[in-house]
Amino acid sequence: MPGEIDARLEKLGITIPEAASPAANYIPYTITGNLVFVSGQVPFVDGKIQYQGKVGTDYSTEEAAECARVCALNILAQVKAACGGDLDRVQKCVKLGGFVNCVDGFSEQPKVINGASDLMVEVFEDKGRHARFAVGTNALPLNVAVEIDAVFEIS
Numbered sequence: 001m002p003g004e005i006d007a008r009l010e011k012l013g014i015t016i017p018e019a020a021s022p023a024a025n026y027i028p029y030t031i032t033g034n035l036v037f038v039s040g041q042v043p044f045v046d047g048k049i050q051y052q053g054k055v056g057t058d059y060s061t062e063e064a065a066e067c068a069r070v071c072a073l074n075i076l077a078q079v080k081a082a083c084g085g086d087l088d089r090v091q092k093c094v095k096l097g098g099f100v101n102c103v104d105g106f107s108e109q110p111k112v113i114n115g116a117s118d119l120m121v122e123v124f125e126d127k128g129r130h131a132r133f134a135v136g137t138n139a140l141p142l143n144v145a146v147e148i149d150a151v152f153e154i155s
Helices: 004-012 061-082 109-128
Strands: 029-032 035-041 090-101 131-137 146-154
Touching: 004 109, 029 061, 035 061, 035 090, 061 090, 061 109, 061 146, 090 109, 109 131, 109 146
Parallel strands: 090 131
Antiparallel strands: 029 035, 035 146, 090 146
């Protein structure tokens, strides 16, 4: 029987992908106490990297926000794995950390990372409201446009 979050996901038409395996010597998430720390997630879609390039030349702010949403879906996949498949165990999205691969002078990093923040609130409602940072950088792994990490409280 689907839980409350699964029912909300279905109603919103959101499908959580399978959790991706790490690409190097790290684990995709770690649990300490009641906190889940999710490693930085990049825009993998169906096992393939998407959104390679810089925001401000290759992608608009709006396109980059869609990229951030893809990263957030991958975060949810890791949290779901950490919760044994039960997203109803999520008590709070505590924090998101957003990195935007952008050109010099680009200053709309918060608008980009809103793509992830908005998804957390859609899925978890008030439990999805979180602290965060949104910073620009000159490069990210695999030349992706956005990478986001997260911290969640679970029961």
